[in-house]
Amino acid sequence: MLSYVLEIGGADIPMKISVLGGGTIGSAIAEALHKNGHEVTVTRRSVEKISQLAKIGIEVTSRNDKAAEDSEIVIIAMKPYDALAVLKDISGATKGKLVISMVAAVKERQIKSLIPEATVVRAMTNVAAKVGGGFTVYCSKNLTEENEKKVVKLLECFGETEKVEEKYMDALTALGGSGPAYIFTIIEAMVYGGLKVGLPRDLALRDSYQTIMGAAKLVAESGDHPSQLKDLVTTPGGVTIDALYELEDSGIRTAFMRAIEAATDKAKIISDALENFDGQQK
Ligand SMILES: NC(=O)c1ccc[n+]([C@@H]2O[C@H](COP(=O)([O-])OP(=O)(O)OC[C@H]3O[C@@H](n4cnc5c(N)ncnc54)[C@H](OP(=O)(O)O)[C@@H]3O)[C@@H](O)[C@H]2O)c1
Numbered sequence: 207m208l209s210y211v212l213e214i215g216g217a218d219i220p221m222k223i224s225v226l227g228g229g230t231i232g233s234a235i236a237e238a239l240h241k242n243g244h245e246v247t248v249t250r251r252s253v254e255k256i257s258q259l260a261k262i263g264i265e266v267t268s269r270n271d272k273a274a275e276d277s278e279i280v281i282i283a284m285k286p287y288d289a290l291a292v293l294k295d296i297s298g299a300t301k302g303k304l305v306i307s308m309v310a311a312v313k314e315r316q317i318k319s320l321i322p323e324a325t326v327v328r329a330m331t332n333v334a335a336k337v338g339g340g341f342t343v344y345c346s347k348n349l350t351e352e353n354e355k356k357v358v359k360l361l362e363c364f365g366e367t368e369k370v371e372e373k374y375m376d377a378l379t380a381l382g383g384s385g386p387a388y389i390f391t392i393i394e395a396m397v398y399g400g401l402k403v404g405l406p407r408d409l410a411l412r413d414s415y416q417t418i419m420g421a422a423k424l425v426a427e428s429g430d431h432p433s434q435l436k437d438l439v440t441t442p443g444g445v446t447i448d449a450l451y452e453l454e455d456s457g458i459r460t461a462f463m464r465a466i467e468a469a470t471d472k473a474k475i476i477s478d479a480l481e482n483f484d485g486q487q488k
Contacts, residue, residue, distance in 0.1 A: 238340075343367070344361060
């Protein structure tokens with residue numbers, strides 16, 4: 207297969223990328239990389255389950271070692287125990303390569319101990335990466351300036367990206383990694399609200415997601431605090447305050463705070479349980 211380099215924004219970006227673990231996240235990011243012109247290979251044991259990727263020109267295989275060997279950047283997107291076992295197996299194939307882990311709860315140090323000759327980046331994205339709408343945070347102790355440029359350009363295929371301290375990773379997993387599930391719940395709830403007051407289903411769905419996208423865009427682009435923007439919408443004695451009254455009465459804010467705290471705690475529990483796993487037993 208042809209290997210080439212693409213010049214994007216002044217940084218030379220290696221184009222051969224393997225995504226080990228073509229499940230929900232692995233398939234989403236593989237599609238995003240493919241759409242951005244990269245040459246992508248995706249692995250999983252049941253390759254027949256990713257035939258839709260093969261149809262759009264992504265190479266699919268069950269050989270992690272070969273996929274890693276043949277690529278310049280390796281991304282791993284498996285569940286933690288699978289990822290650690292696979293990394294241990296393919297250690298030799300990652301020598302001198304950039305390895306980006308999308309795996310929740312596994313610390314950079316632990317990944318590095320299994321693939322000591324690779325440059326390790328720990329990242330966390332979300333499923334919106336599939337359509338370039340993700341937010342990917344990453345951390346790494348040993349990135350050269352050149353490698354950092356490559357990492358940023360690659361992660362920008364998934365949407366926005368930001369470097370963070372590793373101590374925030376569990377909380378960011380709970381907030382942005384799992385976040386789409388919370389927003390899907392809100393969209394679903396808004397649609398139900400629309401149905402309850404007689405809106406056609408399709409119209410209720412479109413009105414719900416467009417409203418969420420528009421509100422998010424306004425927060426991002428205006429730089430105003432959400433509470434200021436909320437006040438703008440809330441006319442004294444108007445319609446919105448009645449809805450906000452019901453939402454506050456249902457404890458919506460504490461529900462979100464508890465949800466994100468619970469998910470962060472869970473990520474920490476998993477991380478602690480993984481601490482002494484050496485990639486050997488399952
Ligand atoms: N889902 C999300 O929204 C999300 C968001 C952020 C981060 N993450 C993180 O991303 C990771 C993957 O999550 P996911 O939701 O995508 O899980 P998933 O859908 O279960 O995908 C994991 C994939 O890994 C493959 N796999 C397991 N062992 C393998 C092996 N030895 N060789 C090759 N492939 C193997 C599995 O396929 P086979 O069984 O066919 O091999 C499976 O398709 C997790 O660490 C998760 O925390 C997920």
